[in-house]
Amino acid sequence: METVTPMSQSAELIGKIKDHSARIGVVGLGYVGLPFLVEKAKVGFHVTGIDRNENRAGMVARGENYIGDVQDDDLREVVRRGLVTTTTNFETVADLDVIVICVPTPLDINLSPDLSYVRHVTEEIGRYLRPGQLVSLESTTYPGTTEEIMKPLLEKSGLKAGQDFFLAHSPERVDPGNARYTTKNTNKVVGGNDPASLEVALAFYKQTIEHVVAVSSAKAAEMVKVYENTFRAVNIALANEIALLCDRMEINVWEVLDAAFTKPFGIMPFYPGPGVGGHCIPLDPHYLEWKAREYNFQTHFIALAGETNRKMPEFVVEKAARVLNQVRKPLNGSKVLLLGMAYKSDLDDYRESPAIEVYRLLERTGAEVSFHDSWTPKVYEHGLTITGVELTEEAVTGADLVIITTRHSDVDYQWVVEKAQIVLDTRYATRGIMSEKVTLL
Numbered sequence: 001m002e003t004v005t006p007m008s009q010s011a012e013l014i015g016k017i018k019d020h021s022a023r024i025g026v027v028g029l030g031y032v033g034l035p036f037l038v039e040k041a042k043v044g045f046h047v048t049g050i051d052r053n054e055n056r057a058g059m060v061a062r063g064e065n066y067i068g069d070v071q072d073d074d075l076r077e078v079v080r081r082g083l084v085t086t087t088t089n090f091e092t093v094a095d096l097d098v099i100v101i102c103v104p105t106p107l108d109i110n111l112s113p114d115l116s117y118v119r120h121v122t123e124e125i126g127r128y129l130r131p132g133q134l135v136s137l138e139s140t141t142y143p144g145t146t147e148e149i150m151k152p153l154l155e156k157s158g159l160k161a162g163q164d165f166f167l168a169h170s171p172e173r174v175d176p177g178n179a180r181y182t183t184k185n186t187n188k189v190v191g192g193n194d195p196a197s198l199e200v201a202l203a204f205y206k207q208t209i210e211h212v213v214a215v216s217s218a219k220a221a222e223m224v225k226v227y228e229n230t231f232r233a234v235n236i237a238l239a240n241e242i243a244l245l246c247d248r249m250e251i252n253v254w255e256v257l258d259a260a261f262t263k264p265f266g267i268m269p270f271y272p273g274p275g276v277g278g279h280c281i282p283l284d285p286h287y288l289e290w291k292a293r294e295y296n297f298q299t300h301f302i303a304l305a306g307e308t309n310r311k312m313p314e315f316v317v318e319k320a321a322r323v324l325n326q327v328r329k330p331l332n333g334s335k336v337l338l339l340g341m342a343y344k345s346d347l348d349d350y351r352e353s354p355a356i357e358v359y360r361l362l363e364r365t366g367a368e369v370s371f372h373d374s375w376t377p378k379v380y381e382h383g384l385t386i387t388g389v390e391l392t393e394e395a396v397t398g399a400d401l402v403i404i405t406t407r408h409s410d411v412d413y414q415w416v417v418e419k420a421q422i423v424l425d426t427r428y429a430t431r432g433i434m435s436e437k438v439t440l441l
């Protein structure tokens, strides 16, 4: 009887990947999964999207887009060509050759990693796993997840990683809303559980990504991603700390940063603001912090950055009180209009957005708070549902204070400043607008 060696398994799968006959599965059709699915289908792979959200699965199957980084026409076209199938059911895994996991990796209420999504989908995949498949985790997580959590769950099938099936981690680096760097032209890091897994995963990612960077293990790839996001969190925290000091010293922090960033080397632009948001920067460093404790290691920079960034909404409210004080108004009873709920510019994502915390803290002072954000006209979070208002002249002039919490390109800030009584700008959206009505963060 002919024995199946890992070499022949991997060679067969690599062959299918190279001629694009491999069937690809993407688990989780969100900000990461849907652009990924479209990129793979665009080069001719047949892709199956698996999402437990029936509505999302249905929309993708009909070619209806709901993710800003995906071009409507691109999705419609790959659906029209019959390259996309969607399901809520994991039975389809048995028919796939490559399964990529893009499910959420949040924190629980104690800031500990919540890997329940990764565990659940891994268990489901394990039930239908067959020899010759590649499973790759794209979700951001602490170093060790692929080897320590996923591998044993998948091996419950009786199959061995690196021998019967292949296992890798390749962290998604997509920057939602970034028009220059997309899934396709952002370098991709890949780490395998073993050399055969790395070889297969590299072949897979090279099909649609311009530059693929191999590292020696899945653990190293996991560390790369959490390091990158920790780097951002720490540098934003430093900018925030300088902003707090500049406030005390009556120095314009924005002028200082603009000037500092003219240095052509040794510095990178990071800006202060009302805090950090999204599914990455506020969460990922805590994954590493949590894992470090297992090694009796304290990640001081992460703790300090988290603390500094989390304090920013309070500082915004304190500054709002100061600004109103100058016109002899208390926050209590004042009408405050927040411009922006999304965590960053020109995006409909308000997960962990610091604007929500600013909103809550202001309400607690007794202020009458409203918000406008054409990208997120309704916000549902932690049991709170708030509906935004239109950006009318009445809304702006009627507010005792307008606070710019997100800079969106569809807002005419010159007009806002003209109509507003006073403005607190936490994002330097009023750059170049000379008015005594404006106070910067």
Ligand SMILES: NC(=O)c1ccc[n+]([C@@H]2O[C@H](COP(=O)([O-])OP(=O)(O)OC[C@H]3O[C@@H](n4cnc5c(N)ncnc54)[C@H](O)[C@@H]3O)[C@@H](O)[C@H]2O)c1
Binding pocket: 027, 028, 029, 030, 031, 032, 033, 050, 051, 052, 053, 056, 102, 103, 104, 105, 117, 120, 121, 138, 139, 140, 141, 171, 172, 173, 174, 175, 176, 278, 279, 280
């Ligand atoms: N959003 C970003 O900017 C970004 C960037 C890089 C990496 N990441 C990482 O990628 C991962 C996914 O993030 P996202 O922003 O795409 O999340 P998302 O919430 O936009 O999408 C996740 C999708 O997974 C689906 N899902 C959840 N549980 C499931 C299950 N058991 N079975 C099938 N589908 C399930 C959800 O319905 C949802 O459609 C996270 O680990 C995140 O940290 C996110």
